[in-house]
Amino acid sequence: MSGKLKEYIERLGTVWVEGEITQWGLSGGNAYGKVKDLSEDVTLSFRVWSTTLMKLKEEFRQGDRVVALVKSEWWPKGGTLTMQVYDIRHVGVGDLLAKLEALRRKLADEGLFDLDRKQRLPFLPGCIGLVTAKDSDAEKDVLRNAQLRWPAVNFRIRYATMQGDRAWSEVSGAIKSLDADPEVDVIIVARGGGDFQNLLPFSDERLIRVVAECRTPVVSAIGHEADHPLLDDVADLRASTPTDAAKRVVPDISDELARVRQARGRMAVRATGLVSAEIDRLASIRSRPVLADPDRIVSDRAEELTRWVARGAELVDYHLERAGLRIVELRGQLRTLSPQGTLERGYAIARLPSGAVLRRAADAVAGERIRLTLASGELAATVDDDRTPVADQS
Incomplete structure (x- = not known):
């Protein structure tokens, strides 16, 4: 559980705290002590590494009221919570921090820090605009690292005062000038660090709004990793140092x-x-056979066609022969059943005067004339008393 708590606490960011130093001591080049939050009567342990102590321009002792940028740390074995100090100043800057935090919230509410407003940096900018102090280390770092990565890179430099009362206006003017230049693809604002008050111009609301209105992507490279002016929030990309800005903007050839x-x-x-x-x-x-021997298709189909033609001729002859035999057979049957055939065998058909066929002798009346139809022609006859027909000679 202690390990999980350490992982959670390590994900927390830095925060400014204000209080009174109740304990201060040096050991091994590092400073250890405690700070008491007077509003809540809470005391927290802190540690200042020697690298941070070397950057501090003020001396601290027990009883001083300070404001410190700290990050929580959890020691799993001892189960203790301490604060690592990244920056510490006397309490005089507390009001400024409060004002900056209020301005930060105001600009954030207006949407100036929204991610969807951020512009993508070009892959290989044709011309880079640089706003920095003349002959500064920041200028040298950006130019040197950019040219090492891509020797043909072009810069358009605008010098400005990077601290003091005139800084925000000169930096704003330089940014506007570069933003109006159609050849400039990205703008870097670079300064090589400094204390809290030297970086205040880069949190000026007027400068922040100028950057927010830029059509050209802006990269903020102000101060060191622990510094966080408002320019970092409104810029399209925040670089931790001027060197980092050059590496982020220019690809490595x-x-x-x-x-x-x-x-x-x-x-x-x-x-x-x-x-x-x-x-x-x-x-x-x-x-495939179709391409290896194309003539085979024609020859195979020709033989098959010949076979079908011969077979068709045989079937036609067969059916014609069968049809002829059937006709002869039907003709014979027709002749056999024909009345004419019966007459040709010697029979005759007797008809009464009414035209009815005489079938029985009793149906004939003596003296009645009847007609006899023979195989060829007809005869008239008269019925006698014994029903024996007599041919009429008249």
Whole structure:
């Protein structure tokens, strides 16, 4: 559980606290002590590393009222909470910090710090605008590191006072000048650190609003990692130092050339693979019978067509022969069943005067004339008393 608590506390950020030093001592170049929050009567232990002590321009002792930038630390073995001090000043700056915090909240509420307002930096800027003090270490750091990474990089430099009462106006004018230049792709505002009061111009509301209105991406490289003026919040990118700004804005030519070589290698492998696959595919297609021996299709189909033609002729002859035999058979059956055929065998058809066929002798009346139809022609006859028909000679 103590380890998890340490992980949670380490994720917390820094915070400014105000109180009275109740204990102060040096050991091994580091400072250890305690600070008491007078409003809540709470005492916290703190530690100041020697590297931080060397940057401090003021001396501290027990009983001093101070404001300190601290970060919480948890010691799992002892189960104790201490504060690591990144910056410490006498309490005179407490009011300024409160005003800056109020201004920070005001500008944040207006949306000036929103992430969706941030502009993306160009991959390789054609021209970089630099706002800095003339002959400053910040200028040298930015130029040197940028040219080491990309020797052909171009800069357009605007010098300005980077501390004091005129700083905000000169920096604002330089930024406006570079923003109006269509050749400038990104603007870096660089200063090589300083104490809290020297960095106050970069939290001036008027400067912050000028940066917020810029159409060109702005990179803030003010102070060191622990410094946090309001310019860092409104800028499109915050760099921890001027050197970091150069590295964030300008790509490394050696890295980019290595990426190009890798990309070309991958493209060559891919292209070679595609060509080899297509060669194999063409070889496979060419080996198919339809392409290996195209005449075979015609010859095979010609033989098949000849067979079907011969078969068709045989079937036509067969069906014609069967149809002829059927006609002869039907003709014979028709002749057999025809009344004419019966008459040709010697039979005759007797009809009464009414035209009805005489079938029985009893149906005939003596003396009645009837007609006899023969195979060829007709005869008239008269019925006698014994129902024996007598041919009429008249």
